[in-house]
Amino acid sequence: MNELLTTLIQEVRVWPGHRHHRARIPAEATGYRELDEPLGGGWPRGALTECLLDGVGMGELQLVLPAMRRLSRRGKRVFWINPPHIPYAPALDQEDVDLNQVLVIRTNNRGDTLWTLENCLRAPVTGLVLAWPGGLASREIRRLQLAAEAGRSVCILFRDRRQASQNSPAALRLQLTPDGYLGLNIQVLKRRGGRPGQSCTLNTARRAGLAQTEASGVVQGPWTVPRE
Amino acid sequence: MLWLYLHFPHMLLDHLRRHRQSSRPLAILSGQDPRVAQACPEARALGITAGMRLKTALALAPNLDVIQTQPGQDTQVLEAQARWLYRCAAHIALRPPDGLLAEVASLQRLYGGLPGVWQTVAQALETHQLTASMALGHTPEAARLLARADQGECTADTARIRHRVTGLPLSQAGFDRTTTERLQRLGLTRLGEVLALPPAELARRLSPDALSHLQKIQGTRPDPVQPWHPPHVFRQEVDFLQDIEQSQGLLFPLQRVLSELEEELRWRQQDTDSLHLSLRHRQGDDSRIHLRTAGPEHRAEAFLNLARLHLERHPLSAPVTGLRVCVRRFLARDASRGQDLFGKHSHPEEAWHTLASRLQARLGASALQRLVPRADHRPERAWAAAGALGEPHQQRPVPVLPGHRPLWLLASPYPLGEAPAAWLSGPERIRSGWWDGQPVQRDYYVVQLADGPLAWVFRDLRNDWFIHGWFG
Structure with missing residues (x-):
């Protein structure tokens, strides 16, 4: 039995799991130490990231803001493709993002969106691409993944949480859910070269300029409640 | 002074044949009652000659392609030829309808002698696929007559040129028909015999025009030459023999025009950032396409890519009979900002311009926006959208x-x-x-x-x- 094992190991017929080194994907630090750990260093560069979430306003931009600030200050372009609302310039300015590097692109149909994404991803000037592409077929994500590999930029697709069950070739898939008071829970659904299932919770109170501590009911007033 | 004259016996035909892929015989018609004005070698081999009626020509060659000339077209084509000749010679003049004149005595040192000049021009003719007869003369008229008679040779020897000129038969001496007949009745057959007559006698017998023509040949009467300078626009037209129905088919002739534009821009050491392309239809208005590049550009490939993108997005509304490329805006060229000599790593700004041009060509110029904060307390007015390629906004302290x-x-x-x-x-x-x-x-x-x-x-x-x- 022992002899058999030795032969197998010597001929490298089996994969020795304990020697498995973690594949290092080049990554761009997220700016949150507690998030870098489950992501294996940060946002993967030259690969797709999917963020699956319901709606807006739960701190999803707060996640990418430190990377956006750093990349734009480094002279890299930041593309927002088909954002659901208007990226608000005074707020970005407040957050010290270089607005000269920020570009908003709106497209009319899905073909244009994919084409734009692909072109932006392949361009050497691109630092970060944020896209709200809507429904995508697995084949199309694969194509985008290849384009992302050609460039070295960070690409984050914001998609609906219903697509979590869909099979996707993206290198990193995160599920974002609001968590209690101003918290954002991030669950790693898939990570290339790492284990899925990890999760962490970030406090994103600073997005509204609030204190980080639990202090619900900071403001109370005799205001008329919105009419139904 | 030494003049070089280029005579294009069938300039229009050469011009049309350049943009053609098929090898069917081709004839150019002119006049109300259409007659063949020019015929290509394939057509001539089938027996078609100039002056033949269209019916006869079609009977001889049923698959003959025919084109009716438009007024003013030959002037445009001649100017296109003048444009490339201007690169070889500084002082040139147009001799409509089918000739160009260049002063070459001053060029001899530049090209290392007269044969150098001759060869340079001959090579340029070959590159442009033109048939022309060249001749040298000490007066513009003498050079013109020799070129039209295809008697030119590469020599500056006065006696030799004079021998050639005097040897010209009267029919090729450029007189009008009555003068030629009158001189022939006098028993004169060659130009030299007319030139040998005393001027006073000639003045009595010939019209003033004919006399001045003779004096211009000899150089005893001033023959001012109006120098021609290329206009500060680039305009190139292509007429198609057959209507083009698919945008793919436009790319081939377009590529040719764009490479001429590239050559022109390189020669001027200038760039451009906007190009007007109009497609002519048999009926209705031309389709006008305005191609804009994000930054200064001169490469044909870049323009062609933009045109391809545009044509893919906007299918042709009707078959196209011709196209015109026009560039009016020229920009001085900056030194290449490439980081290394071999251009492997392009400058980020250039890469950005390429990307922005591509995106704008497909999505439209308004699809790309930059965000600019504005000093206003109303939230919806505290920002503005700016064009993607404008000046970067000034960094100012973030208002609290x-x-x-x-x-x-x-x-x-x-x-x-x-x-x-x-x-x-x-x-x-x-x-x-x-x-x-x-x-x-x-x-x-x-x-x-x-x-x-x-x-x-x-x-x-x-x-x-x-x-x-x-x-x-």
């Missing part, structure tokens, strides 16, 4: 806003339908705009809605509640 602003702003405020779960901060009263007729008085709060998201809501004067932004 009394409250925190959300990263998402709604295009128009959305009525708040539910009572918020928590009121987090507020109120921040914004009251502004009384001076320009769009007054605003709102109290802004940061609230958390029941299912988690943070919203920026306000109450207006009528006590209505709206969501104006999301803290993303």
Whole structure:
């Protein structure tokens, strides 16, 4: 039995799991130490990231803001493709993002969106691409993944949480859910070269300029409640 | 002075044949009652000659392609030839309808002697696939006559040229028909015999025009030459023999024109950033396409890519009979900003311009926006969209806003339908705009809605509640 094992190991017929080194994907630090750990260093560069979430306003931009600030200050372009609302310039300015590097692109149909994404991803000037592409077929994500590999930029697709069950070739898939008071829970659904299932919770109170501590009911007033 | 004359016996034909892929015989017609004006070698081999009626020509060659000339077309084509000749010679003049004149005595040192000049021009003719007969003469008229008679040779020897000129038969001496007949009745057959007659006698017998023509040949009467300079626009037209119905088919002739543009721009050491392309249809207005590049550009390939993108997006509305490329805006060329000598790593700014041009060509210029903050207290007016390629806005100290602003702003405020779960901060009263007729008085709060998201809501004067932004 022992002899058999030795032969197998010597001929490298089996994969020795304990020697498995973690594949290092080049990554761009997220700016949150507690998030870098489950992501294996940060946002993967030259690969797709999917963020699956319901709606807006739960701190999803707060996640990418430190990377956006750093990349734009480094002279890299930041593309927002088909954002659901208007990226608000005074707020970005407040957050010290270089607005000269920020570009908003709106497209009319899905073909244009994919084409734009692909072109932006392949361009050497691109630092970060944020896209709200809507429904995508697995084949199309694969194509985008290849384009992302050609460039070295960070690409984050914001998609609906219903697509979590869909099979996707993206290198990193995160599920974002609001968590209690101003918290954002991030669950790693898939990570290339790492284990899925990890999760962490970030406090994103600073997005509204609030204190980080639990202090619900900071403001109370005799205001008329919105009419139904 | 030494003049070089280029005579193009069938310039229009050469011009049309350049943009043609098929090898069917071709004839050019002119006049109301169409007659063959020029015929290509394939057509001539079938027996078609100049002056033949269209019916006869079609009977001889049923698959003959025919083209009716348009007035003014030959002048345009001649100018196109002058444009490339201007690169070889400084002092040139047009001799419509089919000749170009260049002063070459001053060029001999540049090209290392007369044979150098001759060869340079001959090579250029070959590159442009033109048939022309060249001749040298000491007067413009002498050079012209020799070229038209195809008697030119590469020599500056006065006696030799004079021998050639005097040897010309009267029919090729450029007189009108009555003068030629009158001289022939006198028993003269060659130009030399006319030139040998005393001028006083000639003046008595010939019309003043004929006499001045003779004197111009000899150089005893001034023959001022109006120098031609290329206009400061690039305009190139292509006429198709057959209508083109698919945009793919346009790319081949377009590529040719664009490479000429590239050559022109390289020669001028200039760039351009806007190019007008118009497609001519048999009926209706031309389709006009305005191609803009994001930065200065001169490469044909870049323009062709933009044109291809545009044509892919906008199918042809009707078959195209011709196209015209026009460039009016020229920019001085900057030194290449490539980081290394071999251009492997292009400058980021250039890469950005390429990307922006591509995106704008497909999506339209308004699809790309930059965001600019503005000094206004009204939230919807505190930002503006700017074109993607404008000047970068000046960095100024971030104004200290009394409250925190959300990263998402709604295009128009959305009525708040539910009572918020928590009121987090507020109120921040914004009251502004009384001076320009769009007054605003709102109290802004940061609230958390029941299912988690943070919203920026306000109450207006009528006590209505709206969501104006999301803290993303």
